[in-house]
Amino acid sequence: MRRRKFIQRTGMAAIGVTMLQTGCTSKVDTEYLILGGGIAGLTLAYQLQKLNKDYVLYEGSGRLGGRLFTHKSLQNREVGGRGIGDKYVKLMEMVSELNVSLVDITDYMRSPTSIYYQQKLYKDWSSPNANPRMLEYILPNEGPSLSKLEGWYQSPELDIKYSDLLKQRGRTESEIDLINISANYNDVRETSALNSLHSAAFRKYNGSRRIFNFDGGSIRLIEAIKDKLNDQVYMNKMVDKIVDHGTHASVYTSDGENIKAKKVISTLPFTTLRNVELDINTNQNQKKAIEELNYTDITQIHLKPKYNFWEEDGFHIDMWTDTPLERIMNSSSYKDRVELVCWVNGKGTAFFDNMSDLEIESYTLNELKKIRPASEGNLEYIGTHNWGNYKYNLGAYAEFNVGQAALFEDMIRPAGNIHFAGEHTAKKSRGIEGAAESAHRVLNELV
Numbered sequence: 001m002r003r004r005k006f007i008q009r010t011g012m013a014a015i016g017v018t019m020l021q022t023g024c025t026s027k028v029d030t031e032y033l034i035l036g037g038g039i040a041g042l043t044l045a046y047q048l049q050k051l052n053k054d055y056v057l058y059e060g061s062g063r064l065g066g067r068l069f070t071h072k073s074l075q076n077r078e079v080g081g082r083g084i085g086d087k088y089v090k091l092m093e094m095v096s097e098l099n100v101s102l103v104d105i106t107d108y109m110r111s112p113t114s115i116y117y118q119q120k121l122y123k124d125w126s127s128p129n130a131n132p133r134m135l136e137y138i139l140p141n142e143g144p145s146l147s148k149l150e151g152w153y154q155s156p157e158l159d160i161k162y163s164d165l166l167k168q169r170g171r172t173e174s175e176i177d178l179i180n181i182s183a184n185y186n187d188v189r190e191t192s193a194l195n196s197l198h199s200a201a202f203r204k205y206n207g208s209r210r211i212f213n214f215d216g217g218s219i220r221l222i223e224a225i226k227d228k229l230n231d232q233v234y235m236n237k238m239v240d241k242i243v244d245h246g247t248h249a250s251v252y253t254s255d256g257e258n259i260k261a262k263k264v265i266s267t268l269p270f271t272t273l274r275n276v277e278l279d280i281n282t283n284q285n286q287k288k289a290i291e292e293l294n295y296t297d298i299t300q301i302h303l304k305p306k307y308n309f310w311e312e313d314g315f316h317i318d319m320w321t322d323t324p325l326e327r328i329m330n331s332s333s334y335k336d337r338v339e340l341v342c343w344v345n346g347k348g349t350a351f352f353d354n355m356s357d358l359e360i361e362s363y364t365l366n367e368l369k370k371i372r373p374a375s376e377g378n379l380e381y382i383g384t385h386n387w388g389n390y391k392y393n394l395g396a397y398a399e400f401n402v403g404q405a406a407l408f409e410d411m412i413r414p415a416g417n418i419h420f421a422g423e424h425t426a427k428k429s430r431g432i433e434g435a436a437e438s439a440h441r442v443l444n445e446l447v
């Protein structure tokens with residue numbers, strides 16, 4: 001019998017895993033232990049499964065998917081990643097192998113168009129150049145760009161504050177203030193210009209022309225992957241300690257269990273990995289990155305229209321505002337359905353952090369009543385998801401502050417028997433494709 005129970009502490013063994021011999025005398029429970037059941041961990045598990053390798057996956061929360069999250073208690077709203085491009089090669093390979101249905105949203109992708117600025121609602125600002133939602137994208141002066149995706153982190157001359165790049169490109173301080181309301185960063189005066197240049201390079205060189213969502217939600221992809229995996233996928237296994245013994249590594253979880261593996265692959269965001277006790281041989285830059293890598297905060301307030309009030313007041317349903325609600329968007333994947341969300345980024349999220357659900361509901365509906373009187377009584381509050389406080393992520397995605405890109409090459413190196421994957425470790429792509437790409441990189445490191 002290869003399979004047997006492992007019990008590393010007194011009490012019941014929760015699971016049964018394979019006992020294997022390491023190169024030396026010690027026995028391990030599995031060859032590869034994957035930490036984190038987001039798309040990076042699941043992609044790696046799927047690839048190891050295809051190669052018929054021995055692996056175990058530990059996920060800390062009670063569900064798989066991580067930042068691909070069809071949120072049951074928020075009426076199945078998507079609160080995480082959802083937009084995938086036709087050139088998301090690694091991701092699309094799985095989507096097609098698993099026969100997961102997609103919805104093409106390219107033709108009706110929306111960006112906020114009504115503008116609420118200094119207590120006045122505009123249908124749209126006539127000149128795109130003076131329109132606050134375009135200030136970040138239509139810039140007066142030419143500026144630097146990355147000539148390729150590979151090595152985006154190797155351009156120290158461009159590792160300046162994003163606000164300095166915006167200034168070079170002709171934006172004034174007050175325009176930068178407006179950009180800062182809804183730019184996809186914590187603070188454009190702290191974040192590196194490389195984040196924005198990398199995003200632009202990804203749009204250009206990844207070259208996706210069509211954008212898709214998962215039909216029925218990202219949960220469809222997660223379930224399809226899960227169905228192909230072995231039975232060694234465990235939820236509620238919150239990792240709190242990793243020890244590298246040289247010949248193998250041990251991982252301890254908050255339920256008091258531990259498991260030994262020849263190789264451990266951490267896909268944990270550095271925000272949560274920094275709360276794990278690490279007795280492993282990290283290099284200096286890696287240690288610094290684990291401790292300090294910056295992550296963007298995002299809070300989403302989900303609303304359901306009871307009536308098409310935008311048809312009454314004639315303004316576009318999507319809005320950019322200079323209020324704490326920032327952007328209000330229709331996030332539906334389907335043409336015939338409206339799913340409203342107030343999307344708050346970066347430091348603006350602090351405004352809602354200490355509010356109760358009831359307070360957020362009351363604030364949001366009142367504020368919207370002021371902005372759009374026609375919305376009064378016509379919106380139902382569904383709930384809020386706060387990525388900065390969500391304990392399994394503590395942030396929406398990695399955002400390199402000035403100086404942090406210089407840590408990148410070292411931070412993704414294997415530290416002894418511990419390997420690192422996850423969106424924050426992607427060498428080329430971003431987002432979901434970046435997470436899948438990182439899983440393939442680690443697969444090459446392992447087998």
Ligand SMILES: Cc1cc2nc3c(=O)[nH]c(=O)nc-3n(C[C@H](O)[C@H](O)[C@H](O)COP(=O)(O)OP(=O)(O)OC[C@H]3O[C@@H](n4cnc5c(N)ncnc54)[C@H](O)[C@@H]3O)c2cc1C
Pocket residue numbers: 035036037038039040041058059060061064065066067068079080081082083084237238239240267268269272273276298387392393395396397421422423424430431432433434435
């Ligand atoms: C609001 C939002 C919108 C986005 N939109 C897009 C988009 O449109 N397109 C796109 O391409 N990308 C988008 N992204 C990014 C994309 O969702 C992520 O890059 C990707 O899902 C990350 O996958 P991952 O596997 O690296 O990390 P995760 O999905 O975060 O997986 C890590 C897993 O580790 C688990 N974990 C954490 N700590 C522990 C621990 N101590 N022990 C055990 N398990 C632990 C977590 O529960 C999680 O399941 C978006 C992200 C957010 C938040």
